[in-house]
Amino acid sequence: MFSAAPPPPGGAVSGVLGLTRLARLAFPSPTGPVLDALNTARLDEYLRDLLSSHGLGPAAADPAAGGESYGEMAGELLELAVPEQEPVDLLVLAYSIPDISPGHSLTARLSRQCPGNPLAFAISDQGTAASFTGLRLVRQYTRDTGLHRAVLLVVEQALLPYDPGVPVAVPDGHTGVALVFSDDDAPSSADRPVHLGSVVTRAGLPDEALPREINTLCADTQPVTLILSAALADRVKAPDVDRLRTAQVGQPFTGVWWELANELSLASDTPHRIVLGDYDPQQSCLCLAALEVGAAGEPLSVGARSALTAEPLPADA
Template identity: 45%
Template sequence: MYPPDGDAPLRISRVTRRRFPEPARIAADPAHQAHLDAYLADLVRPYGLALRPAPGGHSYGEMAEALIAETVRAGEDVDLLVLAFAVPDIRPGRATAAYLSHVCPGRPLAFAVCDQGAAAAFTGLRLIREYTRGGECRRALLIVVEQATLHYDPIAPVALPAAHTGVALLFDGSGSIAVDSVGVHSGAPPATLPDATTLVLGNGIAPPVGRPARVAPAGHPYTGPWWELAGVLAAGPARPMLVADYDPVLRYSCQCRLSPVESEGFEGGADARLELGAS
């Protein structure tokens, strides 16, 4: 269990969200598909699973590279990059986090969080908070991605994305949204949702009866709450927010508390870069 953590000078300064309607170019390469099929067949054979026809898909490297280009400005060096995902990449032969460090300004320390379902992004955010506590890591980037193609039937029922989407959140000291706490609890039911907050809920949590909430679009089990958060921030939040989700398979209950702070402006729009901070 990871309890909610203490204070840290972490603020969201910029958010980008993007759909990727076209499959990656590599997905149309017959040679790549043949190698991918052979690789996956070896992995799933011990579990009695077989491959299924599933052409297409998107590479997390290309998705995240586009998000970096839209989120990080020239001259802004990033110190830490965390990639969060759940569905396997269609390009397993590449160390995607290392590749993203190469293309991201500042050549940041970069790593990935996976195998945690809907909790991956929350864990990534907790790690960013820990790395920024000492002050040496001043700018961090969390990238949450999901691609909709799975080339085999999962061994247990699991929610699969309906589309290829990604969200990037840039953190530094100039933002107008403070990250107050992040909690990830294992083996627990969905946590109680507090009053007096703007609720931003993922696919794993039903909105409370009689309470307004911003609910992630159906079919986005991993990027959903962060996608919806970008829309809330675009409207200019006036009170504390709670981003919450629940993974019913892994039984992870997740919450992230955010609050507006004194800042100098905000600009942005849907499916574009959202600016929170100095103008």
């Protein structure tokens, strides 16, 4: 019998974790197994078997119509974000809408594809909190073990082929963002340091408590850029900050990370803080993360293209 476990403690770092590379991809049309007729038929049978016990059925005759495989998306992201000469030790995949290709062990496959053959696992069933949980896990693993470089993949695809019984924000398209982190001893693709600061997830918060939590991370003498998801922007009046960005409504899961790529592609000669905020209404869960951005050097190298056309995306797409 084969068993796997996290690496043993040892080689812990100082706790300072830098964002060294960021890549984002849009997938205008489905690719890979979604286009395979046999795979589509198997998916239809799989869904009908699972849903029949609840008196439900697939919402569409073709369950793969409009969907995209996270395996295909994540593979493209890894090619763009993780060079062969900079292998990673840890891979975390975060998503909310289920994968349209459930017939394989996705993280095991991605571990084999990723330079470094990293320890890999996925986070789901947390709504929009999954990506912020991923940040916390990345920091904990790099702090307490001998893992020095990690990649967080945040992905969403635009098909939910059944009625989940509760309101769900389904994306307008297929997008993914990869964030590569390392300790200070690892090489960076940018001279300007970008360090991960506080990461907060608080469930069960009433709406009146949201501004207070956001202000806590934004309250500082240094310039602050606030990036809010569409769901959170609908609930709070943003505090007085130097710059405010709001994610697209059609990107309920990747939106704040997409806007982060826009922000980090800008030049700045002043140290500043970037605060990302998201909100899951089903859990009344507020998610916040802070990045401390240094002044020296060039903007972080942001890989951005369409996986279909390989054309560059606009700087503020």
